[in-house]
Amino acid sequence: MTKIAVIGHIAIDKVIDETGQRVQLGGPPAYTALSFGLLGDRIHAVSKVGDDISKNFLRQLTDLGMDAGNMVVEGAETTRFVLDYTQEIRVLGVESVCEKICSNDIEDLPDAALITPIIGELTDCAVEAIQSDVLALDPQGFLRRRLEDGSIQLQPWRDRELMGRLDVLKASADEVKLITGESDPRRGTEKIRKFGASVAVTTLGQNGSLVAMGGRPSQVPAYDIDVRDSTGAGDVFLGAFMSEYLRGDDPVWCACVGSAMASLVIETNGARIDSTKRDVISRAEELLDCVVRV
Template identity: 40%
Template sequence: MFDLVTIGHFSIDFIILPGESKPRRRLGGPPTYTSIPAKRLGASVSVVSRVGGDFPERYLEWLVRRGVDLSRLKVDGKSKTTIFLIKYREDGERDMILRSRAPPISVEDIEGLEARAVHISPIANEVPVTLIERAVETIPIVSLDPQGILRQFDAEGRVFLRGVSDLNFLKYIDIFKASESELKALTGLSDIIRALKKVRDIGVNVAIATIGAGGVLISLDNSVYHVPAAKQNRTIDPTGAGDSFMGGFLAEYIKGEDLLWCASVGSSVSSYVIEEVGPGGFRGKRKVYERARWVYERIVRVTVNM
């Protein structure tokens, strides 16, 4: 049995930073950015994912060396891996273009899966709602990032967000995390506090909204708390910040730690990731906990009696 299994596509990301014209090729996707920090914090990790025949062997070797179990990764030699072109603007926002997409993940891919927690994080509509429904039957903790449920793609592959008509699938979720824009698209509400409340009212136990450099808002029990972003030395590449936040959060959550401490660790993990291009900025417990303590001391309750 694994502590944490991440479900979603690996990706190959071509990242263009502000002031640059040549893209940098990096391994990406939630299975990368969520699994590795969780492993660095002591969790045993695996993934349920699919890639194409173009997925580099060196990426597989890199993941295995870092302790990520790949026994449920399916390689389809006749298909392509999910590939994104990600171009960052000077204001920190990004434009994303889907270049190719790997085959979808099916309910059958999780048959017999044993884990203390799963983090379901699609990036290109690859995970069906029926998989979420099946996961809750056997997995004690189910976490969801709905980014790939909300993403739509135009004829050129440009990514835009569109809400879904039926939010009933959220009743199965223990931990929910979305960016501010994703949360607004999902709920149709512009007020982030009200949007968190709507998600919680459906049945989610803990709802988290990431707000970029502002940190995160976390709704639990009858309150909403502001968890600040950890102090980082520099911001180079925000890719994977939200996914790595969840890696840190869930690694602590499955240990039974205080939820606000879990969020502090998530904030710390993501602060290291954005200091480098791609998934090279993960650190061990000592450094992660050092920044997490700074964050934890500055958490503020912003609303009560939701």
């Protein structure tokens, strides 16, 4: 059993879709913990929530393996997102942002750490203080800027020093374009590697993901299922990918497991998976048979 740090805010998500509106636990620590738990690993969460968080959500965090009580900041608000799926493209908004994560919050990290900001909550000093042997990054929170009306504006980001320290960088195709300037996902994925990441993974939604680690990238398909709630799919993908990667598995297989795990979480609502490790591996094996070089 491996302990893996996940550094970034927990969130409360207000999800709006064709079925109505619901409020659920979210944020990378919650979703990656699902993957870790199913694959036999443990989370070391470096996160903060406000004292407005409900006892039910604190209980969920505890059930996911986190020391939830020590995350509560008195007088602060929990980070809260609004995710509107009623439009053709998801509309994302922010209602509140919790206290920033600083360098003095980064201590006693395990050997592996996932840097997973969601809305600029990591200070520069905090990022510099993250010195685990294996580092992975989902840069989404570095690419988002909150406007006064609560809407989110995307912005370019490129921290060559950080990318040079990374073992794995996972980003969506839109995020890769902002980082590299490349509109073609394949070229963008290869460029991420040139920036220094040992393995670059670009997620493509229903078209799966691209994995580059030297030579021609591989395309891993998405598992074909009916989508109920796509929130958190990228987080469980990264969590599952890193669980396998830390066991020394081939990055293409890691992406197959990530894609399989993502397919299971989007069949449910929120940070919940109603399946077993056997289900994950079975779907991953199906996907592995369909991997192609691009």
